[in-house]
């Protein structure tokens with residue numbers, strides 16, 4: 001029983017290692033995935049339940065938002081105005097290096113970017129749309 005558990009653990013490690021190898025062959029430490037060239041606003045989730053900036057700014061209208069996970073745990077990104085979530089827009093990055101992007105139409109005003117993962121309620125930043 002113990003022997004079986006050990007060998008299946010070794011197999012899992014080997015699979016994980018072989019999956020990680022292509023990333024190691026890259027000359028850069030950046031994740032393989034990149035944001036679309038059309039990205040208007042880049043937001044990064046960083047360690048300590050924070051976004052990479054405390055305030056962001058973008059032009060009004062159709063906005064392509066890109067979200068990059070520089071942390072090791074799952075995060076989401078929603079846009080909130082006056083306590084109400086802008087409907088139809090939510091980005092999710094489940095692990096380190098994950099990238100998500102999507103477009104949302106925003107009128108000029110003041111918004112808050114938030115992560116909806118339980119316990120991440122302090123993960124907020126201001127978004128000014130001009």
Ligand SMILES: [Cu+2]
Pocket residue numbers: 049074075076115116117120123
């Ligand atoms: Cu979060």
